[in-house]
Amino acid sequence: MAAYDALRRALSAERLSTYERIASACSPGVTAESLYLWNMRMCGALMMPLHLCEVVIRNAAASALARQHGPRWPWNDAFRRRLPASSSASARTALELVTGRTTDTPEIVANLPMVFWQQLFTCRFDASLWIPALSGVLRHAPSAHPSVTRKAIHADIGRIRHLRNRIAHHEPILERDIGADLAAIGRLIHARCPHTLALLQRHERATTVLAASPLAGRP
Template identity: 90%
Template structure:
């Protein structure tokens, strides 16, 4: 108990309170410490699929932008004017700031936040981006109207963005449906490249760590 008390002081009672609450609903062999340790392992294991998903999707979206607005699309005024500019949807500001600092499109693609790419998957871009070009760059997406596919991808990207943010801020994820998170990642990557999804599935550890969750079958 003394060792756990030391851990609790180092991490804070507030941080461990979530894990203590969940442990109180489990069998006695499930402790707050074991839940915290598993949560860290799960977060670490998820970074590989999240990383790959973000890179694949932003590259796909950048490919669409290059097709429709040319290789210098970050500096295309017509495209910039179509971006949302409100405080809650800051895609235009993010692009303008990136374009002021960078000299190449590839540098901008690498530095724009995930929320920028998610905001491209909104209905305002159906006619200019997704209806003309979705089948060319996301050719393995389910058979449906481009606007339907785009809407579903917007939801999946939002889910992964939320997961990514929780991991980045060291928040608990053990009550999430991580199986659904991995399924969303799989759908997004598959839409662009099934081969890349297969490569990920051969190398990722998240599925194995998820199968070892201390919560499986341990709730009272």
């Protein structure tokens, strides 16, 4: 108990309270410490799927923008005016910040946040971007009207953004449906490139770590 008390002091009672609450409803062998350790392993194992998903989806969106507006799409006035601009986290604000630092389009693509790419997958861009371009850049997405597919992609990106943010802030993810998170990641990658998804499936550890969850089988 002394070792756990030391851990609790180092990490804070507030941080461990979630794990203690969950452990109190589990079998005696499941402790707050074991849950915390598993949560860290799961977060680490998810970094590879998240990495590939974000790079693949932003490259697909950037390719669609280049098809519609040319390689200098970040400076296309018509496109910029269409971007959401209602908050400090808006796509237009994000683009203005990044284009203020560099004039290299690939560098801009690499530095734009995930919220920028998610905000592209909204209905305001159906006519100008996704109806003409979606099947060309996400050719393996389910066959449906582009607006239907675009809406599903927007929802999957939102799910992945939330997961990514929790991991980045070292928050608990053990009560999430991580199987559904991995399925969303798989759908997004497959829509762009089934070969990349197959590569991920051969090398990722997230599925194995998930199967070893201390909460497996809990009602």
